Amino acid sequence: MKRYLLRHPGVARLGVILLMLIGWEIAARWFIDPMFISPPSRVLMALGSVFATPNVPAALRLTFFELAVAFALAVIIGVVLGLAVGLSKFGNKTFMPIVLLLYGIPQITILPIFILYFGIGPAAKIAFGVTHGMFPIIMAVVAGVQNIKPILLTSARSMGASNWQILRHVVYPNMIPSLFSGMRLGMTGVLLGVLLAELYVSTGGIGYFTSMFTQNFDPTKLLGLVGILAAMAIALNELVRRGETHFARWRD
Amino acid sequence: MTQAATNTAISVRNVSHSFGEADEARHVKALLDTSLDVTRGELLCLIGPSGCGKSTLLNVMGGLIAPTTGTVMVGDKPVHGPMPNDIAFIFQENALFPWSTIHENMILGMSFQGVPKAERADRAQRALEAVGLDEFAGHYPSQLSGGMRQRAALARALSLETNILLMDEPFGALDEQTRMVLGEDLSVLLSRSKKTIVFVTHSLGEAVFLADRVAVFSARPGTIKEIITVDEPHPRKSAFMTSARFHQQRDQLYDLLHDEIRKSMAQSGKPKRAYEDQSSRAGPAA
Numbered sequence: 336m337k338r339y340l341l342r343h344p345g346v347a348r349l350g351v352i353l354l355m356l357i358g359w360e361i362a363a364r365w366f367i368d369p370m371f372i373s374p375p376s377r378v379l380m381a382l383g384s385v386f387a388t389p390n391v392p393a394a395l396r397l398t399f400f401e402l403a404v405a406f407a408l409a410v411i412i413g414v415v416l417g418l419a420v421g422l423s424k425f426g427n428k429t430f431m432p433i434v435l436l437l438y439g440i441p442q443i444t445i446l447p448i449f450i451l452y453f454g455i456g457p458a459a460k461i462a463f464g465v466t467h468g469m470f471p472i473i474m475a476v477v478a479g480v481q482n483i484k485p486i487l488l489t490s491a492r493s494m495g496a497s498n499w500q501i502l503r504h505v506v507y508p509n510m511i512p513s514l515f516s517g518m519r520l521g522m523t524g525v526l527l528g529v530l531l532a533e534l535y536v537s538t539g540g541i542g543y544f545t546s547m548f549t550q551n552f553d554p555t556k557l558l559g560l561v562g563i564l565a566a567m568a569i570a571l572n573e574l575v576r577r578g579e580t581h582f583a584r585w586r587d
Numbered sequence: 588m589t590q591a592a593t594n595t596a597i598s599v600r601n602v603s604h605s606f607g608e609a610d611e612a613r614h615v616k617a618l619l620d621t622s623l624d625v626t627r628g629e630l631l632c633l634i635g636p637s638g639c640g641k642s643t644l645l646n647v648m649g650g651l652i653a654p655t656t657g658t659v660m661v662g663d664k665p666v667h668g669p670m671p672n673d674i675a676f677i678f679q680e681n682a683l684f685p686w687s688t689i690h691e692n693m694i695l696g697m698s699f700q701g702v703p704k705a706e707r708a709d710r711a712q713r714a715l716e717a718v719g720l721d722e723f724a725g726h727y728p729s730q731l732s733g734g735m736r737q738r739a740a741l742a743r744a745l746s747l748e749t750n751i752l753l754m755d756e757p758f759g760a761l762d763e764q765t766r767m768v769l770g771e772d773l774s775v776l777l778s779r780s781k782k783t784i785v786f787v788t789h790s791l792g793e794a795v796f797l798a799d800r801v802a803v804f805s806a807r808p809g810t811i812k813e814i815i816t817v818d819e820p821h822p823r824k825s826a827f828m829t830s831a832r833f834h835q836q837r838d839q840l841y842d843l844l845h846d847e848i849r850k851s852m853a854q855s856g857k858p859k860r861a862y863e864d865q866s867s868r869a870g871p872a873a
Binding site for chain 1: 669671678680681684695696698700729747
């Protein structure tokens with residue numbers, strides 16, 4: 336039995352998840368006030384009614400739109416700033432400590448400023464998502480540029496490569512695996528930023544409905560919505576991971 | 588005089604090189620007033636204690652390092668930077684691009700050098716056949732053994748069709764048997780082409796087996812102490828390696844090197860006394 340599980344870790348993993356769900360089901364059915372928690376079976380059954388709640392599909396679309404735009408911007412800004420900082424010794428020594436300092440600040444403290452500047456609409460959520468997502472990407476790009484083996488640069492130079500060719504054919508492919516792991520962290524950051532901003536103040540989007548369901552003591556719908564959100568996050572993460580395996584297939 | 592000039596592939600004149608600024612603690616004089624002529628079509632080995640500047644000289648020859656003083660000429664052109672049309676490098680470390688297959692590596696190298704697109708695939712194929720790797724064109728470097736990777740690096744250099752190959756301990760990271768076989772292959776290649784090769788090595792046997800001439804370096808700051816000639820036509824067979832002459836020249840080389848290696852080691856700390864084994868003294872008398 337033990338040997339079978341050691342050889343099939345997926346089965347063990349599935350078992351743990353199943354046990355957790357059963358524990359949750361039992362606790363929610365017989366031990367905890369239904370105002371606070373709902374059993375997973377009921378949450379699953381209620382998924383339809385979540386979608387049927389007026390404006391929830393639109394809210395999901397809006398949040399997804401905010402996530403996509405924020406992620407795209409975070410990647411673009413992250414790559415540009417990462418290259419600017421990482422490509423020169425001067426840039427690295429001068430700006431990297433500043434990047435690390437900014438990354439260390441809990442941004443939630445300045446969320447009200449974002450609302451002040453960008454309003455209570457999607458712009459503030461996108462902006463807050465971008466500032467959360469771009470830092471891991473900047474750091475990943477800097478690391479990807481810096482960890483290049485010097486011999487590869489020397490070798491390219493000896494064969495007559497121009498600066499642009501070195502950037503395009505040596506620095507860029509060397510950065511790709513690191514960029515993708517940065518993008519996965521960035522995706523988590525973007526989710527955090529967008530949802531935090533939505534929870535803080537929102538007229539649409541998922542954040543509005545999570546606070547509404549909570550205030551109405553409707554844990555079934557709340558957990559259903561959270562489940563949908565989790566599925567969305569897992570799907571996005573998986574997408575980036577697929578890209579990572581594809582573009583880094585040369586690493587054994 | 589003109590005869591001598593046309594027979595010289597690389598001419599090094601009074602080259603000195605230091606790393607770091609003169610007032611810095613890590614200022615190192617690597618090369619001191621070195622002059623050397625590499626004859627067209629020969630294989631010249633540079634051998635010497637580690638840190639003696641032989642790799643530095645190779646990089647200076649290829650334009651990868653600008654010397655502090657002195658000049659290098661390739662043919663009639665002064666060297667001021669990489670000369671991809673005249674010189675190809677092979678390094679000790681694996682310098683293949685890991686994200687490209689062997690074939691893509693070769694195409695990329697030729698595109699850097701400026702080979703017309705139409706010629707690249709054909710040249711890549713021929714060079715891979717010459718080193719016996721044509722079946723592995725679609726493999727990534729990480730899928731090949733160390734010896735195969737160095738053969739691929741050699742193929743990439745060959746595809747550039749330069750007259751000069753500069754090899755910096757190309758077989759240094761390989762095991763003894765693999766490097767012997769690759770050495771024989773290189774000797775065959777040399778007998779067929781008219782390439783000029785400068786080859787840095789640590790191995791006395793490799794130097795005698797491959798070289799037409801061996802330049803022996805002194806300890807740091809390095810300069811050429813003596814040049815010995817190995818008079819044996821290429822391609823050299825393994826029988827040469829077991830001949831009396833091979834051993835005699837290897838011993839001659841070792842004599843030349845021995846003092847320099849000691850000197851070089853003294854620069855990085857030397858033993859103060861012989862190690863006394865405490866346990867044998869404490870043990871019962873025999």
